[in-house]
Amino acid sequence: MKQIALYGKGGIGKSTTSANLSAALAESGLDILQIGCDPKHDSTRMLMHGSRIPTVLDLIREQGDKNLTVDDVVHQGFSGVRCVEAGGPEPGIGCAGRGIIATFQLLERLSALDGDVIVYDVLGDVVCGGFAMPMREGYAQEVYLVTSGELMSIYAANNIAKAITRLSKRVRSNCRLGGVICNAKNIEGERELVAEFAKRINSSLIAYIPRDRVVQLAEVHKQTVLEYAPDSEQAAVYRRLADELARNTRTSIPTPLDDDELDAFALES
Amino acid sequence: MKQIALYGKGGIGKSTTSANLSAALAESGLDILQIGCDPKHDSTRMLMHGSRIPTVLDLIREQGDKNLTVDDVVHQGFSGVRCVEAGGPEPGIGCAGRGIIATFQLLERLSALDGDVIVYDVLGDVVCGGFAMPMREGYAQEVYLVTSGELMSIYAANNIAKAITRLSKRVRSNCRLGGVICNAKNIEGERELVAEFAKRINSSLIAYIPRDRVVQLAEVHKQTVLEYAPDSEQAAVYRRLADELARNTRTSIPTPLDDDELDAFALES
Ligand SMILES: Nc1ncnc2c1ncn2[C@@H]1O[C@H](COP(=O)(O)OP(=O)(O)O)[C@@H](O)[C@H]1O
Ligand SMILES: Nc1ncnc2c1ncn2[C@@H]1O[C@H](COP(=O)(O)OP(=O)(O)O)[C@@H](O)[C@H]1O
Ligand code: SF4
Ligand SMILES: [Mg+2]
Ligand SMILES: [Mg+2]
Numbered sequence: 001m002k003q004i005a006l007y008g009k010g011g012i013g014k015s016t017t018s019a020n021l022s023a024a025l026a027e028s029g030l031d032i033l034q035i036g037c038d039p040k041h042d043s044t045r046m047l048m049h050g051s052r053i054p055t056v057l058d059l060i061r062e063q064g065d066k067n068l069t070v071d072d073v074v075h076q077g078f079s080g081v082r083c084v085e086a087g088g089p090e091p092g093i094g095c096a097g098r099g100i101i102a103t104f105q106l107l108e109r110l111s112a113l114d115g116d117v118i119v120y121d122v123l124g125d126v127v128c129g130g131f132a133m134p135m136r137e138g139y140a141q142e143v144y145l146v147t148s149g150e151l152m153s154i155y156a157a158n159n160i161a162k163a164i165t166r167l168s169k170r171v172r173s174n175c176r177l178g179g180v181i182c183n184a185k186n187i188e189g190e191r192e193l194v195a196e197f198a199k200r201i202n203s204s205l206i207a208y209i210p211r212d213r214v215v216q217l218a219e220v221h222k223q224t225v226l227e228y229a230p231d232s233e234q235a236a237v238y239r240r241l242a243d244e245l246a247r248n249t250r251t252s253i254p255t256p257l258d259d260d261e262l263d264a265f266a267l268e269s
Numbered sequence: 270m271k272q273i274a275l276y277g278k279g280g281i282g283k284s285t286t287s288a289n290l291s292a293a294l295a296e297s298g299l300d301i302l303q304i305g306c307d308p309k310h311d312s313t314r315m316l317m318h319g320s321r322i323p324t325v326l327d328l329i330r331e332q333g334d335k336n337l338t339v340d341d342v343v344h345q346g347f348s349g350v351r352c353v354e355a356g357g358p359e360p361g362i363g364c365a366g367r368g369i370i371a372t373f374q375l376l377e378r379l380s381a382l383d384g385d386v387i388v389y390d391v392l393g394d395v396v397c398g399g400f401a402m403p404m405r406e407g408y409a410q411e412v413y414l415v416t417s418g419e420l421m422s423i424y425a426a427n428n429i430a431k432a433i434t435r436l437s438k439r440v441r442s443n444c445r446l447g448g449v450i451c452n453a454k455n456i457e458g459e460r461e462l463v464a465e466f467a468k469r470i471n472s473s474l475i476a477y478i479p480r481d482r483v484v485q486l487a488e489v490h491k492q493t494v495l496e497y498a499p500d501s502e503q504a505a506v507y508r509r510l511a512d513e514l515a516r517n518t519r520t521s522i523p524t525p526l527d528d529d530e531l532d533a534f535a536l537e538s
Binding site (some may be wrong): 009010011019039040052063088089090091092093094095096098123125126128129130131132133135136150151152155156159160162163164220259 | 278279280308309321357358359360361362363364365366392394395396397398399400402404405409419420421424425428429431432433436528536
């Protein structure tokens with residue numbers, strides 16, 4: 001079983017990339033489980049044709065975790081991808097990371113963390129103990145940083161790399177950096193910039209995903225690109241990504257940039 | 270004493286707006302304290318001519334909080350603005366909100382939370398108990414949402430509004446929504462879009478800040494726009510903002526959008 005996590009800044013394209021990745025992996029015959037770990041709980045929406053499945057945290061609040069079964073928590077989506085949403089607390093109270101911790105504990109108890117590939121879609125704006133849990137507890141073995149050429153998303157990616165470096169030293173965690181995915185914002189020189197950043201942190205640019213309007217069109221139809229436009233160039237991009245990640249065995253412990261190096265990097269670009 | 274907090278998505282322009290706001294308030298003769306509550310700890314950099322002042326969390330780690338004095342924590346910047354940075358833990362461990370909680374406790378103990386206006390610059394990507402602390406404990410009395418016309422930043426602003434609505438009911442907290450600030454990204458129809466969003470959540474667009482290259486030029490010189498280009502149109506915008514916030518007495522309890530309303534709002538724009 002391969003456990004892949006996509007981490008990145010809010011709005012960078014983690015869920016779009018994860019859902020299309022999962023759909024492409026499932027199309028090739030693999031048994032896929034996707035777990036959304038963003039309080040926004042919309043990671044699996046396009047796999048579920050627009051519906052928001054109940055989150056684990058909401059289910060626990062309503063029914064208590066003792067009574068929950070796999071069918072309450074795991075929902076079947078497009079191409080047979082199994083979907084879970086961790087959810088988060090009401091804004092302003094509690095720990096947003098708690099939804100993630102509660103979800104993993106429940107899925108372990110229900111022996112539902114299985115399949116050929118598990119794809120974790122995790123918010124990377126705040127890399128605190130809550131959101132780093134999948135890395136710390138040995139679930140997310142290969143972490144992929146989703147970024148664009150925008151400085152703020154590179155800053156977030158660098159922060160996640162710092163967490164990987166620190167957590168990779170822990171006994172229970174075997175998290176490593178699998179690579180950097182550039183989800184383009186059509187900035188001049190973006191591909192080279194992100195490739196250079198990946199190299200500086202001891203990794204590599206594993207995929208460049210163009211910004212394409214077909215993503216919005218698929219969204220309006222509440223589908224992944226794989227379902228809405230299976231013959232499109234963008235669908236082919238996601239299939240190549242799936243191939244690349246399924247076969248990838250090269251991982252590394254990152255060498256993140258410090259504040260001054262990041263400032264210098266920003267000025268170069 | 271007026272206690273103002275600027276909340277918004279990472280990279281939306283909270284620190285740029287806060288630092289220029291503080292500088293403009295100080296220029297008009299007020300005694301200003303600015304507290305950065307983002308683990309990125311760069312809120313007060315342009316007020317401090319590019320230097321990163323030591324964070325409260327780092328100081329506590331190195332010296333213990335019993336030995337710290339006001340001079341260790343509070344640094345004098347441009348135009349006499351007093352600057353503090355909360356800081357955050359190493360990525361991957363601990364609670365990013367802890368830096369904020371520790372900072373307020375220390376400043377209370379040192380009786381350093383004073384002045385005519387205190388400006389809190391708070392990360393709003395994850396509105397958990399940690400980052401909502403300034404609102405929950407009655408420090409941030411007037412919250413201003415910094416957003417652009419981009420959907421993700423409106424989503425973050427709406428989440429913060431949810432937290433205000435919930436926390437405003439608590440006895441200790443008297444937090445209210447002071448208004449919405451549009452820090453433009455030059456998107457078509459952005460001003461109307463953000464004004465409409467502000468109206469829908471029972472508030473109003475209190476300022477529209479153009480995207481202007483003079484901000485980047487000032488940054489290269491490690492200064493606020495107020496210092497680098499005091500006669501520029503952009504400096505005048507920040508002075509108008511300062512006037513507006515200093516005089517504002519209209520606050521409200523927001524009526525945030527739910528998931529479906531936000532989806533519908535996104536499709537309209
Ligand atoms: N490659 C792409 N091309 C065009 N639009 C994209 C692409 N990737 C993402 N988007 C758009 O960006 C928005 C945010 O992406 P999303 O996957 O929800 O981000 P995240 O999960 O990181 O918060 C989506 O609504 C989608 O319309
Ligand atoms: N009004 C503006 N015009 C031009 N650039 C801006 C403006 N506001 C912010 N910026 C740019 O956006 C970047 C991010 O802003 P910052 O204030 O650091 O965001 P935040 O504090 O919300 O993370 C800054 O480096 C600055 O160059
Ligand atoms: S651990 Fe993270 S999510 Fe939880 S309260 Fe702290 S900062 Fe917020
Ligand atoms: Mg997402
Ligand atoms: Mg900032």
